[in-house]
Amino acid sequence: MPPDEMRITDLGTLKAFAHPLRLTLYRALHVARTATASQLAGQVGEAVSLVSYHLRKLAEHGLIEEAAPQSGDGRERWWRPAAEGLTVRYEDLKGAPELVAAQGALTRILLEQRAALYRRHLDESATWSDDWRSAGFDAEYLPRLTAPELADLQRELDALIRKYQALGRSAEAAGDTRGRENVAIHLYGFPFRTREDRQP
Known part of the structure; x- marks a missing residue:
């Protein structure tokens, strides 16, 4: 593996x-x-x-x-x-x-x-079925964080997604493929400044 x-x-x-x-x-x-x-x-x-x-x-x-x-x-x-x-x-x-x-x-x-x-x-x-259309998501969050907090958030999200990847792999290895589809999860975490913040 x-x-x-x-x-x-x-x-x-x-x-x-x-x-x-x-x-x-x-x-x-x-x-x-x-x-x-x-x-x-x-x-x-x-x-x-x-x-x-x-x-x-x-x-x-x-x-x-x-x-x-x-x-x-x-x-x-x-x-x-x-x-x-x-x-x-x-x-x-x-x-x-x-x-x-x-x-x-x-x-x-x-x-x-x-x-x-x-x-x-x-x-x-x-x-796609109603179940899949309801399960899909598109979200935006705008928290105020420090760089270390953003790094911690990334590590926690990574661990959570890896948990679900492992669940899917284990189920498929056991022959349980019913209802499983490929899922794309795109996450971006980056700092930005408002126009007000950018002005001298």
Whole structure:
């Protein structure tokens, strides 16, 4: 089983990951848990050769790895994420401006892709049951916090979400897949200033 978390701390890996198609492939592979290039190509609408190339690039940087074959076809190469989750933390990068810039580029692409995923959900919301439409949420909170309090909040939210991920994995391992769907949870916690605050 892959480790829980991989921290990206080097420029080469950041740049390799900050590619729209590679991010899309990584997300699709994370959802599937294991897949071949041809399976992923069908999901993302790209040629198998192009998908294979980008999967190899992700593997070169240790972001994904080969998985045990899931079928009898020995020609198929199966892949899986190298870790349950990836993190890029400012404290690992702050001494190097080029790393901070690469993190910014990665974060902007992720933001665009997450917004597109949510827009797609909104466009397709009528196809979901009343239970799913009621369970989904979109919320904004505007507390006044210190930096340490915001960091504590992030750790608590991470622990809570990981608890539910573990529940889902345990249930699926036991064969209980009834009613389970892929769920995207996007959280952002960042400071901002009002116009009044910004004035000298």
